[in-house]
Amino acid sequence: MRNVITIARKELNTYFQSPIAYILIAAFAAMFGYFFWSLVYFFVRASTQAQMTGRAMPMNLNELVIRNLLGNCGVLCLFMIPMLSMRLFAEEKSRGTIELLLTSPLKDWEILLGKWIGAVGMYASLLLFSSINLIFLFAYGKPDWKPLAIGYLGLLLQAAAMLALGMFISSVTQNQIVAAVMTFFLLLLLWVFEWMSNMDQNRVTEILTYISLLRHNESFIKGVLDMKDTLYYLSVSFLGLFLTARSLESVRYRG
Amino acid sequence: MIQVEGLTKRYARNVAVDHVSFSVEKGQIVGFLGPNGAGKTTTMRMLTCFMPPTEGTATIAGFDVVKQPLEVKKRIGYLPETPPVYPEMEVGEYLQFVARIKGIPEKEVLQRSQEAAARCFVKDVYNKLIGKLSKGYRQRVGLAQAIIHNPDVLILDEPTSGFDPKQIIETRDLIKSLAGDHTIVLSTHILQEVEAMCESLVIINKGKIAKSGTVEDLTRRNGAVLEVSIPNGAPEASALSAPFSSLAGVSAVHAEPSGHGLWRIDVDTTAAADMRPQLAQIVLAKGWNLHRLDSASLALHELFLSLTSPVAAVQSEQTPSEENEQ
Numbered sequence A: 001m002r003n004v005i006t007i008a009r010k011e012l013n014t015y016f017q018s019p020i021a022y023i024l025i026a027a028f029a030a031m032f033g034y035f036f037w038s039l040v041y042f043f044v045r046a047s048t049q050a051q052m053t054g055r056a057m058p059m060n061l062n063e064l065v066i067r068n069l070l071g072n073c074g075v076l077c078l079f080m081i082p083m084l085s086m087r088l089f090a091e092e093k094s095r096g097t098i099e100l101l102l103t104s105p106l107k108d109w110e111i112l113l114g115k116w117i118g119a120v121g122m123y124a125s126l127l128l129f130s131s132i133n134l135i136f137l138f139a140y141g142k143p144d145w146k147p148l149a150i151g152y153l154g155l156l157l158q159a160a161a162m163l164a165l166g167m168f169i170s171s172v173t174q175n176q177i178v179a180a181v182m183t184f185f186l187l188l189l190l191w192v193f194e195w196m197s198n199m200d201q202n203r204v205t206e207i208l209t210y211i212s213l214l215r216h217n218e219s220f221i222k223g224v225l226d227m228k229d230t231l232y233y234l235s236v237s238f239l240g241l242f243l244t245a246r247s248l249e250s251v252r253y254r255g
Numbered sequence B: 001m002i003q004v005e006g007l008t009k010r011y012a013r014n015v016a017v018d019h020v021s022f023s024v025e026k027g028q029i030v031g032f033l034g035p036n037g038a039g040k041t042t043t044m045r046m047l048t049c050f051m052p053p054t055e056g057t058a059t060i061a062g063f064d065v066v067k068q069p070l071e072v073k074k075r076i077g078y079l080p081e082t083p084p085v086y087p088e089m090e091v092g093e094y095l096q097f098v099a100r101i102k103g104i105p106e107k108e109v110l111q112r113s114q115e116a117a118a119r120c121f122v123k124d125v126y127n128k129l130i131g132k133l134s135k136g137y138r139q140r141v142g143l144a145q146a147i148i149h150n151p152d153v154l155i156l157d158e159p160t161s162g163f164d165p166k167q168i169i170e171t172r173d174l175i176k177s178l179a180g181d182h183t184i185v186l187s188t189h190i191l192q193e194v195e196a197m198c199e200s201l202v203i204i205n206k207g208k209i210a211k212s213g214t215v216e217d218l219t220r221r222n223g224a225v226l227e228v229s230i231p232n233g234a235p236e237a238s239a240l241s242a243p244f245s246s247l248a249g250v251s252a253v254h255a256e257p258s259g260h261g262l263w264r265i266d267v268d269t270t271a272a273a274d275m276r277p278q279l280a281q282i283v284l285a286k287g288w289n290l291h292r293l294d295s296a297s298l299a300l301h302e303l304f305l306s307l308t309s310p311v312a313a314v315q316s317e318q319t320p321s322e323e324n325e326q
């Protein structure tokens, strides 16, 4: 366990010692802030209109602001995750530091688990920085915190699954750009499978819809902790980790 | 300490290491010598459990590299061809990271990393970013990384590449001082380095062992070398070699001009016995001037070239631009 922590800490430090962390934090905070304030603006306008016309407010703070916000964040993942996952193994391979890791008394799973945890930790800090905006919600409104927390958990689980897939792709190449592009298209593909739900229902479309990564986030965004969806993200993460382990083995054979 | 039996590594298209067998006693320094692409790095990668062999076995301190890799890895320190350093880390931070993954207890991590830094002369850059260091300093950090956990076996792939002359001497001294407690395998292209440090040699070419043994055994040759000048007249080679070939115990004589009116005569003998007094007497009896009389020994570069060049030439024809990628 100490080895896993050592590797995870190193990964997290590496993110924060390179410009990428700060660029992503700044970009994410900016996008998040933009989504947030425009949603709040709509909310305020809708509620003043409701007051003027005397009708009841059709949606509450949670429904209008938080749900849409979290939904947008899920989509944002598509662009952020490849940038976080691309370096995980590709960089070690191109620098030759993989030789240090693979000849130290570490088990392969300790290395990849540590790296994955480090990357998930990095994403968690992105979420943390962006959530500063939400303080205003609590200062001026009365949102329900429970669905919000579940929504955040959903985002984290989704990112964890995507990062595991991205880590696998990063382990098959030593070129970070290649890793990023391949990860982006894989995630995009997994996203557009969601459209299958609008087509005729048959076995194939059902399966493809089920595979879609973003679809499983819907329950979390609504503030419902769904066991099936949690299990889905965990199994995708596990699949990514497992594939990475296999790929590390073949790195060994091919040198 | 190290036993290698029939070690083979096949890549998709070529055989990098072909049935290599050798063994290294505890406390020895062994030099791996061979032209580019000979398979030195590949052999070392198999010894360090970086990649499994296609065939054959290797055991380090009694542990098999395939069956008990974790035990092997605990006992080796490895400096790859390119030092495995993270440019965005500081030297101290990096050494502490390595100390942790090598399994050094947390309370010793700081002390060990400082010790290793001091031993490899990187104490003065302990708080500098590795990315900002010069190549030689990066190599030293790589060396510090290899010795930090005081391993039984050190495997060093071209440990002094990129060093300045002073640093080369200091590193050689460091490596020599490590021998005894540690068993060391190092690869190099610098022949003086082998003479300065190694007790035994493995010369490897095209993936096969061309020759191995102690440096003394490999460079020993029975016989003597003379250099003479003839006071009057231009002699012939056969006239010069004749008086020696009739001597008992001499197997072959070869004479050739070596410039400035001197002749070099190589006398090969069948036994290891020293025949220099007899040879000197012949020269004096003939009335020649004796300029030099040595017992013959093969210079290391002669040995190296004779073992590797003809085959290496064939190889470079077959595979003109083979780069070794990692």
Ligand SMILES: Nc1ncnc2c1ncn2[C@@H]1O[C@H](COP(=O)(O)OP(=O)(O)OP(=O)(O)O)[C@@H](O)[C@H]1O
Residues within 6 Å of the ligand: A254, A255, B011, B012, B014, B015, B016, B034, B035, B036, B037, B038, B039, B040, B041, B042, B043, B081, B322, B323, B324, B325, B326
């Ligand atoms: N990953 C790889 N895939 C395919 N072939 C490889 C790979 N790595 C090395 N080789 C080949 O294996 C052979 C031995 O390479 P190796 O790196 O062991 O040589 P070396 O003795 O270390 O050479 P140098 O002195 O240049 O460091 C070379 O012909 C090389 O092209």
Ligand SMILES: [Mg+2]
Residues within 6 Å of the ligand: B040, B041, B042, B081, B157
């Ligand atoms: Mg090499």
